[in-house]
Amino acid sequence: MLFAISVLENKPDSNLDPTFGRAGAFVIVDSDSGEIIETINNPNVNAAGGAGYATAQMLANKGVKAVITGSLGPNAYNVLNAAGIKAYYNSGYSAVDQVAKDFSAGKLKPIEQSLGRGRRHSGNF
Amino acid sequence: MKQIVITSGKGGTGKTTVVSALARIVKSKVLVDADVDAANLEIVTNPKLLISEPYSEGLKAFIDTDKCIKCDICRQKCRFSAIIINAQGNYEVTDYSCEGCKVCELICPVEAVSLNEVSSGLIKHSHTPFGNLWHGELFAGRDNSGKMVMHLRQKGKDEALDKKADWILIDGAPGIGCQVIASITGVDAAIAITEPTLSAIHDMRRIIELTSNFKVPVGIVINKVDINPSLVLEIKDWARSMKLPILAEIPIDRRIVKFMIQRMSPIEIGDEFLTGLYESIWNNFLEIL
Amino acid sequence: MIVSVASGKGGTGKTTVAVSMAIAAAPVTLIDADVEEPNANILLRASKHDATDFSVPFPIVDPLRCDYCEKCAEFCAYNAMIVLKGLKVFAAPEICKSCGGCILVCPKDAISEKPRKMGLINYYSRLNVNLIEGEINVGEAVAKPLINELFRRLPEGNDVIVDCPPGSAHSVVESTRSADFVVLVTEPTPFGLHDLIEALKVTDSLKKPVGIIINRSDIGDDKIEILSKEKSIPILMKIPYSSEIASKYSQGIPPAEFSDYWREEFIKLWHNIMEIV
Numbered sequence: 001m002l003f004a005i006s007v008l009e010n011k012p013d014s015n016l017d018p019t020f021g022r023a024g025a026f027v028i029v030d031s032d033s034g035e036i037i038e039t040i041n042n043p044n045v046n047a048a049g050g051a052g053y054a055t056a057q058m059l060a061n062k063g064v065k066a067v068i069t070g071s072l073g074p075n076a077y078n079v080l081n082a083a084g085i086k087a088y089y090n091s092g093y094s095a096v097d098q099v100a101k102d103f104s105a106g107k108l109k110p111i112e113q114s115l116g117r118g119r120r121h122s123g124n125f
Numbered sequence: 126m127k128q129i130v131i132t133s134g135k136g137g138t139g140k141t142t143v144v145s146a147l148a149r150i151v152k153s154k155v156l157v158d159a160d161v162d163a164a165n166l167e168i169v170t171n172p173k174l175l176i177s178e179p180y181s182e183g184l185k186a187f188i189d190t191d192k193c194i195k196c197d198i199c200r201q202k203c204r205f206s207a208i209i210i211n212a213q214g215n216y217e218v219t220d221y222s223c224e225g226c227k228v229c230e231l232i233c234p235v236e237a238v239s240l241n242e243v244s245s246g247l248i249k250h251s252h253t254p255f256g257n258l259w260h261g262e263l264f265a266g267r268d269n270s271g272k273m274v275m276h277l278r279q280k281g282k283d284e285a286l287d288k289k290a291d292w293i294l295i296d297g298a299p300g301i302g303c304q305v306i307a308s309i310t311g312v313d314a315a316i317a318i319t320e321p322t323l324s325a326i327h328d329m330r331r332i333i334e335l336t337s338n339f340k341v342p343v344g345i346v347i348n349k350v351d352i353n354p355s356l357v358l359e360i361k362d363w364a365r366s367m368k369l370p371i372l373a374e375i376p377i378d379r380r381i382v383k384f385m386i387q388r389m390s391p392i393e394i395g396d397e398f399l400t401g402l403y404e405s406i407w408n409n410f411l412e413i414l
Numbered sequence: 415m416i417v418s419v420a421s422g423k424g425g426t427g428k429t430t431v432a433v434s435m436a437i438a439a440a441p442v443t444l445i446d447a448d449v450e451e452p453n454a455n456i457l458l459r460a461s462k463h464d465a466t467d468f469s470v471p472f473p474i475v476d477p478l479r480c481d482y483c484e485k486c487a488e489f490c491a492y493n494a495m496i497v498l499k500g501l502k503v504f505a506a507p508e509i510c511k512s513c514g515g516c517i518l519v520c521p522k523d524a525i526s527e528k529p530r531k532m533g534l535i536n537y538y539s540r541l542n543v544n545l546i547e548g549e550i551n552v553g554e555a556v557a558k559p560l561i562n563e564l565f566r567r568l569p570e571g572n573d574v575i576v577d578c579p580p581g582s583a584h585s586v587v588e589s590t591r592s593a594d595f596v597v598l599v600t601e602p603t604p605f606g607l608h609d610l611i612e613a614l615k616v617t618d619s620l621k622k623p624v625g626i627i628i629n630r631s632d633i634g635d636d637k638i639e640i641l642s643k644e645k646s647i648p649i650l651m652k653i654p655y656s657s658e659i660a661s662k663y664s665q666g667i668p669p670a671e672f673s674d675y676w677r678e679e680f681i682k683l684w685h686n687i688m689e690i691v
Contacts (some may be wrong), residue, residue, distance in 0.1 A: 008286060019311045022279075030532040046275050049303060049555055050493055051310075057496050073310070073339070075506065083498045134451055136424010136580045141605065162581035163422050163609040184491070204471075206511050206562075221587050226491050226513030231634065245516065265615030269583035299424035299580050301448035303555035322664035324453040331451060334552045351657075353664035382633050385603055 001031045003066035004059050005090075005099050008039045015093040018070025021051030028064060029100050036096075038062075052076030060085060068103055072111050087111040126285050127277075127313040127414070128293040130159070132336070134297035134328030138318045140350040142381060144296040145169040145390035146403040148255040154292035156253065157281040159274045159308035161261035162252040166296045169388055172251030172258050180261065182245035182272055184225035184377070186218045192237035199229035199238065202366060206250070221266055240329065246273055250280070257284060271307030274298075301331050314414055316372065316406070320349045321356035326363075342347045344410050351377045372409040373402050415691055416574045418593035422609025424580035426599045427629035427653070430663060432577035433457040433543075434670035435597075436682035440542035443572045445564050447589035448579040449533065449548035449557045457668045460540030468548070468560050470512045470528035473505045479524035486516035486525065508555045533560050533671070535567070541671075546570075561588045571584075582612040590617065594691045596624045597650065602634030610638065614645070623690060625650040627683075651683055 006023035007014035017023035020043050028038040044051040044058070054071075056079035059067060067080060068088045080087055089109040090099050102108055128410055130146070131140050140158075148170055158166040187206070188199070195215050200208040200216065204403065205336045207222035208229065218229075230238040245267040259277045263269055281293050297308045309315065315336050319329040329345070336343050345364055350357050357374065364371055378399060381391045392400050419432040433454055436444040446454040473486075473495075480503050485493040487503075494509040495516055496502075502631075505516070507530060514624070516527045535549035546567055548560045557579070560610050568574055578589040590596050596617050600606040617624045626642055631652035653659070653669070662672050669676035 022275075023310055044436075046272065046279055048492065049271060049306065050506050052492050053496050053506045053509070057498065060498050060501075074421075079496060081497065082502050132492060135453070160582045163424070163605075163607045163612060165608060167424075168604045168608060202513075202514070202518075213421060224491075224511055224513065226511065226515055227517045228513050228518065231489070231518060232514065263583060265582045265612050266484055266584060266587045266619055268583065269585075300448075301552055302450045302550070302585075303559050304583075305450075306553075306555055320664075322660075323456045323666045324663075327453060327456060328451040329656065338553055349660075352660045358666055379633065382603060385605070386635050389606065 001064070002028055002037070002064045003031055003098055004028050004062070004064045004067065004104065006069040007096055008093070010039050012036045012039055012096065014096055016070065016090055016096065016099055018091065018093070020067070020069040020076050021055045022074050023055070023069065023076065027096050028062065031104060033109070034100065034104065050075070056083070058079050068099055068108060077111070106116055126291060126293065128282070128295060128311065130295040130297050130308050130312045130315045131308065131318065132297035132315050132332055133318045135325045136176060136347060138173050138325055140148050140318050141169065141296055142163045142385065142391060143316070143318055143346060143406065146293060146392050147294055147392055149190065149296065149392045150404055150407050151292055152255045154294055155281045155285045156256055156258040156288050156320070157277050157293060157295045158258065158260040159277065159295050160298035161263040161273050161277070162269050162274050162298060162304065164260050164262060166390060167260055167334065169385060169390055170253040170255060170258055171388060173383065174249060174251050176250040177247050179244050180246045180248045180273060180276065181242045182268060182270060185220055185223045185243045186229050187239050187241050187258065188216050188218055189237045189239070190215045194235050196234060198232055198234070201396070202228050203231055203395050204228070240361045248273070248280070256290070259284070268288040269304045271303035274304055274307035282296070282316060299346045299396035301335050305332070306335070309339055309341060312341055314344070314410070316346060316410060317343050318346045318348055319360065321347065321353040321360060323356070326356065333369070338382060342413055344370045344413050345374050346406055347374045370409065370413050373406045375402055416576065417595045417597060417687055418576040418578055418590040418592045419597045419599060420586055420590055420613055421580060421599040421602065422582050422605055422611070422613035424676070426601050426606060428580070428599045429457055429577050429598050430668055431454045431597065431627055432575055433679045434622055434668045434676065435684055436543045436575045437668065437670040438540050438677055439575065439684040441574060442543055442576045443569055443573070444545045445574060445576045446542050446545060446547040446566070447561050447564055447576050449550045451562065452547045452549050454545055454577045455538050455547060456666045458538060458540055458545055459666055460543070460544060460545060461540035462536050462538050464537040466535050467531045468533045468535050468563055469529035469531045470559055471514070471527040472481065472507065472510060472512065473516050473525050474528050475503045476524045477502070478525070481521045481522055483521065485519045485521060489515050489519045508553060511556060512559070553562045557585055558588055561585055562622065565592055565606065577689040582609070582616050586613070586616055587620065590620060591620060593622055593685050596622045597627055597687070599627045599629055600638055601630050602628055602636065602638050605643065606634070606636050611642070625690070627651045627653065628651045630655040649680065650686060
């Protein structure tokens, strides 16, 4: 299974970025081998709006099954949910390898619901 | 590193004056002026410009009159009424109304439409005695879509991470639209400045509805409390019912404007009581974080 | 005649001037185009006699026809089309600008539109002032379509006063474009001056005749007056700081309503503007 960690910079030894939609980059890890298989720049860092939607969409289409981040807005949460991706919480700016280890050890708490009510939806979900 | 936005809903309640004071109180920070439409933080922070570079908000359509066959399809399909027939009888895009959606380019049967980058403002980076400042200048009449605000915040975040600064202080814009959403999304907390007038209270309720949508914790500063003491009590009651802390109550003091005209903050008046008030904003705010 | 009341800086007294002038000029139509934070009725204190929803067209994707080709997402200039391959395709409500492009590019005819409510248009009336107010929902990002709709609802042949949004960005262009005259309200401080200069760039580019009102005229310096002389822009009125005006304003009572003096002054102002136009 692949999981993604939001990170500050596009490098394997970066630190966790507590924001999701506008995180600097993502590290994608294979949970079976524990290996980092890819680091990707987040193209949505400067998006005026909808960064949560676009970033969640990007990760969904990468085939990840779990996401680890510091906070998740309602738009991103809804997209991840629709794509069957689970989100897990990690605070602060911890090192990526530590976050990955904690996740594999089952130490991270799932984000059960979006942090906010979000902008009003017109019922498309 | 934590990002803090100073916001209000209504304009003129004293956001920038509060930021100018906090700029002098809070150590280890980067400043961002997110009111690119009326960027005033530079007036009271004595900046030395380091960089100023052009900024493009996006694409605008352009019609090549030599190729255009005046079929009128683009004008009919443009949802923004941006395509007009000018005095010479030619089809023309009104720059201000064009949203860069590309529909006209898509449907033009003779490829007479192209989309070009249009310069919409300047991104500025300045050194101030209180930390570096990222500020922008949106050219008059340009769309304030929030993109420039996001860009400035990203630059501020990069610099804060690089310099290991503890805080990013963001001076917000009035309103609740894109420019304000862009200044609130992803911040760690907000300070809402209001005043005891029905208009300011109405606008503060709307901005707090917005911050609570984003689950951003908020503290309230009541400015110009002498205008209407009974409304101050109403604000306090409401804040209590919403479980929002009041960080400070600031009286009207004509010296604040006098010092602003000399491009200084209320801190520099040197009045112990006044300085203490502005310091209490920050000290009380640290407690809610 | 259409008179827009604008200001670069927020909180200078636009709404106070707009409502006072409307009371003085009645019968008149007042448009509250500050749809993000509409405050005119706080000062007019009229009861609402009608309200209509304001909606914009919004794309709906038929999951039975969609084959996830992503052409809509590739075309969308705002990244508003979200494609989760094999699962779901939908438009993000506050990001979509209703351009209709996704419908045109969809090869399967899978996209149609339905109205999406983004705000209200409220109608009020008092003291012979008919107020039409736009109010966008909290969380909506784009105010322009609602501002434009307000101008489509102007009654024929009536004098109109427009309370504009603050700033000098595009929403101000929208709300001053059809004006015969623009009143810029400012205050004699560096902030007021800086933002007045920005607002003048908008009125200059639209080639609108303008006049300045200096609110709290005695709190600051004389730089606004120097600017007005240099640019030959008339100063139409000066309103000195008064704790009475501030206190009445805080309760939602504009100067033209509680003070005969100010009512006369605003009547003079209105006639003055009519003469200039």
